Amino acid sequence: MTALSGQPPVSPALAATLNAERSRVNAALAGVAVQAVAGAPAALAEPMRYALATPGKRIRPILCVSAWRAFRPGDVPDAVYRLAAAVEIVHTYSLVHDDLPCMDDDPVRRGRPAVHAKFGPARATLAGAALIPAAVQVLDAAAAELRVKAATRGALVVELSRAGGAAGMVGGQLLDLESEGRPATAELLERIHSRKTGALLAAALRIGALAAGASEAELAAVSAYGEAIGLAFQIVDDVLDVTGDEASLGKTAGKDESSGKTTYPALFGIDGARSLAASLVADAISALHAGGIHSPELEAIAHYVVERTS
Amino acid sequence: MTALSGQPPVSPALAATLNAERSRVNAALAGVAVQAVAGAPAALAEPMRYALATPGKRIRPILCVSAWRAFRPGDVPDAVYRLAAAVEIVHTYSLVHDDLPCMDDDPVRRGRPAVHAKFGPARATLAGAALIPAAVQVLDAAAAELRVKAATRGALVVELSRAGGAAGMVGGQLLDLESEGRPATAELLERIHSRKTGALLAAALRIGALAAGASEAELAAVSAYGEAIGLAFQIVDDVLDVTGDEASLGKTAGKDESSGKTTYPALFGIDGARSLAASLVADAISALHAGGIHSPELEAIAHYVVERTS
Numbered sequence: 001m002t003a004l005s006g007q008p009p010v011s012p013a014l015a016a017t018l019n020a021e022r023s024r025v026n027a028a029l030a031g032v033a034v035q036a037v038a039g040a041p042a043a044l045a046e047p048m049r050y051a052l053a054t055p056g057k058r059i060r061p062i063l064c065v066s067a068w069r070a071f072r073p074g075d076v077p078d079a080v081y082r083l084a085a086a087v088e089i090v091h092t093y094s095l096v097h098d099d100l101p102c103m104d105d106d107p108v109r110r111g112r113p114a115v116h117a118k119f120g121p122a123r124a125t126l127a128g129a130a131l132i133p134a135a136v137q138v139l140d141a142a143a144a145e146l147r148v149k150a151a152t153r154g155a156l157v158v159e160l161s162r163a164g165g166a167a168g169m170v171g172g173q174l175l176d177l178e179s180e181g182r183p184a185t186a187e188l189l190e191r192i193h194s195r196k197t198g199a200l201l202a203a204a205l206r207i208g209a210l211a212a213g214a215s216e217a218e219l220a221a222v223s224a225y226g227e228a229i230g231l232a233f234q235i236v237d238d239v240l241d242v243t244g245d246e247a248s249l250g251k252t253a254g255k256d257e258s259s260g261k262t263t264y265p266a267l268f269g270i271d272g273a274r275s276l277a278a279s280l281v282a283d284a285i286s287a288l289h290a291g292g293i294h295s296p297e298l299e300a301i302a303h304y305v306v307e308r309t310s
Numbered sequence: 311m312t313a314l315s316g317q318p319p320v321s322p323a324l325a326a327t328l329n330a331e332r333s334r335v336n337a338a339l340a341g342v343a344v345q346a347v348a349g350a351p352a353a354l355a356e357p358m359r360y361a362l363a364t365p366g367k368r369i370r371p372i373l374c375v376s377a378w379r380a381f382r383p384g385d386v387p388d389a390v391y392r393l394a395a396a397v398e399i400v401h402t403y404s405l406v407h408d409d410l411p412c413m414d415d416d417p418v419r420r421g422r423p424a425v426h427a428k429f430g431p432a433r434a435t436l437a438g439a440a441l442i443p444a445a446v447q448v449l450d451a452a453a454a455e456l457r458v459k460a461a462t463r464g465a466l467v468v469e470l471s472r473a474g475g476a477a478g479m480v481g482g483q484l485l486d487l488e489s490e491g492r493p494a495t496a497e498l499l500e501r502i503h504s505r506k507t508g509a510l511l512a513a514a515l516r517i518g519a520l521a522a523g524a525s526e527a528e529l530a531a532v533s534a535y536g537e538a539i540g541l542a543f544q545i546v547d548d549v550l551d552v553t554g555d556e557a558s559l560g561k562t563a564g565k566d567e568s569s570g571k572t573t574y575p576a577l578f579g580i581d582g583a584r585s586l587a588a589s590l591v592a593d594a595i596s597a598l599h600a601g602g603i604h605s606p607e608l609e610a611i612a613h614y615v616v617e618r619t620s
Contacts, residue, residue, distance in 0.1 A: 039477025044484045048476060097439060102412075102431035121412035122487055125435060126480050129407060132442045133475035140464050140471075150460025154450050157467050165443035166358060167349025170436050174354045177432055 010307050014300045018062065025061040028081035029088060035141070036089065036134035047119040047127035048134070051096050052089065055110050057308075059233070060204040061088045063301065067208030067222050070295035079145040083156075083211055086139035087204045089131050090164040094200075096128035098173060135160060139207075148211050156207055163203030172196025176261075184262035190231065198230030221291020225298065228284035233305050235277040238263035239270060244310065277306045320617050324610045331375060335368040338391035339398060345451070346399065346444035357429040357437035358444070361406050362399065365420050367618075369543070370514040371398045373611065377518030377532050380605035389455040393466075393521055396449035397514045399441050400474040404510075406438035408483060445470060449517075458521050466517055473513030482506025486571075494572035500541065508540030531601020535608065538594035543615050545587040548573040549580060554620065587616045 010018075033052045037045035061084030068080050099106040099114035100121055107117040116124035139160055143153045162168060172195030179188060205222040214222070242265050264273040281302045288298060320328075343362045347355035371394030378390050409416040409424040410431055417427040426434035449470055453463045472478060482505030489498060515532040524532070551566045552575050566573045574583040591612045598608060 037476055039481070041481045041485050043488055044476055044481050093439075097435060100435065102435060123484065125407060125410065125412060126484050129403075129439055129442065130476040130480040132439065133471035136446055136471040137468055137475070140468055144464065150463070153460070154454065154463050154467075157464075158447055158450055161443035161446040162349075165447070166347055166354055166440040170440040171349070171351045171354050174433065174436050175351050178353055 010304050011300075014304055017297070017300075018304065021062045021065060022058045024081050025058040025065075025084060025088065028061075028078065028085040032082055032085045032089070032138045035138055036131065040130065043123065044126060044130060047096075047115050047123045048130060050118065051092050051115050051127055051131065054092060054095065054112065056088070056091075058088060059301075059305075060091055060201060061085055063201060063226065063298075064204040064208035066295065066297045066301060067205040067214075068212045069208075070222075070293055070298060071209060071212035071214050071218070077146065079142045080208070080211065082138060082142040083146065083207060084204070086135045086142065086160060087200065087207060089135035089138060090160060090169070091200060093128045093131035093135070094164075094169050094173065096124055096131070100124060100128075103173070103177065132164065135164070143211065146211055152210055152213075155210055159203045159206050159210065163199040168195050168199030168203070172199070179262060181260040182262075184267075186267055189262060189264065189267065193231055193234040194227060197234045198227045201230035201233070202226030218291050218293060221287050221293050222298075224287035224291075225284040225302070228280045228287065229302050229305050232277040232280040232284070232302075235264045235273050235280070236306055236308065238265055239273050239277070240308075240310065242270065274306075281306050320614050321610075324614055327607070327610075328372065328614065331372045332368045334391050335371040335375070335394060335398065338371075338388065338395040342392055342395045342399070342448045345448055346441065350440065353433065354436060354440060357406075357425050357433045358440060360428065361402050361425050361437055361441065364402060364405065364422065366398070366401075368398060369611075369615075370401055370511060371395055373511060373536065373608075374514040374518035376605065376607045376611060377515040377524075378522045379518075380532075380603055380608060381519060381522035381524050381528070387456065389452045390518070390521065392452035393449060393456065393517060394514070396445045396452065396470060397510065397517060399445035399448060400470060400479070401510060403438045403441035403445070404474075404479050404483065406434055406441070410434060410438075413483070413487065442474065445474070453521065456521055462520055462523075465520055469513045469516050469520065473509040478505050478509030478513075482509070489572060491570040492572075494577075496577055499572060499574065499577065503541055503544040504537060507544045508537045511540035511543070512536030528601050528603060531597050531603050532608075534597035534601075535594045535612070538590045538597065539612050539615050542587040542590040542594070542612075545574045545583050545590070546616055546618065548575055549583050549587070550620065552580065584616075591616050 029052055033049055036052065037048050040048065061081070064084035064087055065076055065080055069076060095109060096115045098104050099109055100116050107114055115127060119127070136157055139156055140153065143156050148156070164170070172192050175192045176196055179192060202223045205226040206219055209219055209222045241263065264276065268276060284302045285299050288295060339362055343359055346362065347358050350358065371391070374394035374397055375386055375390055379386060405419060406425045408414050409419055410426050417424055425437060429437070446467055449466055450463065453466050458466070482502050485498070485502045486506055489502065512533045515536040516529055519529055519532045548566060551573065574586065578586060594612045595609050598605060
């Protein structure tokens with residue numbers, strides 16, 4: 001299958017790196033899942049564990065670790081992966097709630113029954129909500145293990161809370177719900193996705209960078225990179241919804257059109273959407289350079305975002 | 311109306327103190343509400359603000375401030391009330407979600423339409439979830455203002471997250487939902503309410519005490535006090551549901567029986583439930599004394615918990 005940017009598809013070297021990173025993230029997630037459900041009644045622990053075991057690209061935690069590595073080259077301590085797993089927990093909560101009958105009403109997530117389809121909407125709502133404070137606890141424990149400066153520890157919690165809250169992901173989901181069945185402008189789509197996807201992607205990067213001791217200017221650079229690739233990521237998702245096949249997507253293809261959501265291909269055409277994604281990737285890489293950040297890894301991930309086929 | 315303990319009803323002096331405290335808490339809540347909805351789209355900010363304006367006894371924030379005062383007598387800085395308001399935000403989120411159609415399906419909360427009844431279940435679910443990270447941000451900002459020690463600042467966030475999460479409030483709500491329509495034992499009722507009510511009440515006290523610099527032994531004492539009055543509070547709620555009138559309760563009386571929930575009066579009779587609540591209050595006060603804590607205010611609040619008529 002041809003990659004979206006018209007360039008060669010994801011290189012074998014990058015694919016191997018991403019796989020290795022994904023394995024370490026998954027191991028960290030399995031570890032922190034035990035911590036996340038500690039003290040929970042069995043009937044709550046079960047849907048929480050099920051949600052945390054949802055397969056995924058793990059793009060957010062991989063970005064978090066890559067941001068750390070940009071400032072602290074060399075071996076990455078396991079605790080950094082737990083820090084990164086906290087970000088994935090917040091992402092997981094959002095998937096659980098987005099799929100609820102009162103939201104997108106989607107019975108399938110990544111080829112498995114959605115949490116509400118398996119455990120009912122009450123347990124899904126509770127399990128999703130319980131993941132938010134669990135993520136905060138996992139983040140703070142990892143930060144303590146990494147012995148980050150005390151002021152930074154508070155800043156990490158605030159980063160995650162802001163991105164996962166009203167000004168970030170939750171606000172984006174609300175704008176997205178409201179826009180269904182109505183014509184949307186490019187400006188509104190950007191407002192939706194900068195909150196729904198961009199905020200947590202940028203927070204993942206900022207959290208890795210903050211923990212590694214990045215400066216304010218460096219934080220601003222990784223934020224700009226994160227916001228740009230976050231939007232590119234969403235544009236590519238929209239394109240794949242039109243051009244992809246269900247087996248590789250793990251979800252219903254063509255769902256955007258049937259649900260009446262405005263998408264980038266609907267606004268700009270497939271080719272126009274691809275060009276927009278490619279130019280955002282270029283912006284993301286420029287932002288890193290402008291901030292004096294040399295990270296072949298972050299650059300490769302930016303290209304992967306548009307070159308992926310699922 | 312006779313008070314539940316058979317003692318004189320709430321004294322005019324305590325009633326005046328509680329009213330004054332409630333006013334300061336409400337002022338703090340109104341202030342932090344602005345912070346909580348910052349950056350949120352209007353359609354999300356609206357249900358969040360509506361939820362935060364739900365009238366209430368403010369027992370949790372009042373306990374938080376009283377715990378602070380037990381260790382730092384004298385004028386209480388405004389930031390302590392904002393710290394306390396963070397606890398009330400978590401309580402507020404739980405009310406929003408508990409009332410949802412997929413949970414208790416209650417259209418009325420404190421004499422007003424429940425959030426989902428006014429804004430629909432999607433906006434209510436999102437607004438409730440957004441209150442959790444908002445509470446974390448409000449807590450951390452208040453802790454920073456109070457210049458609490460860096461290690462304590464992390465501990466405060468962990469306290470609130472633990473109480474508001476799977477091992478605390480959310481776990482309790484799940485057990486409560488599961489117990490509906492089934493006979494419950496006293497042991498199960500205690501498991502439910504120690505999580506659903508006790509955990510956040512104890513956290514409110516621990517947060518006030520931690521911020522004020524209490525020792526481990528003092529923290530253990532306020533925890534034991536909080537857990538005991540938390541359970542007493544719930545028992546009295548159950549009794550008032552049977553004996554109270556709707557106007558003073560602000561909710562449907564007799565609702566527990568019609569919803570098939572097992573309650574303390576159902577297990578122990580009205581008088582048995584009252585005695586149990588009174589003995590828990592005695593335990594709570596003993597715990598304070600055993601921890602060397604002299605706080606006429608916390609003792610008076612313990613009595614108020616059983617003497618209140620609404």
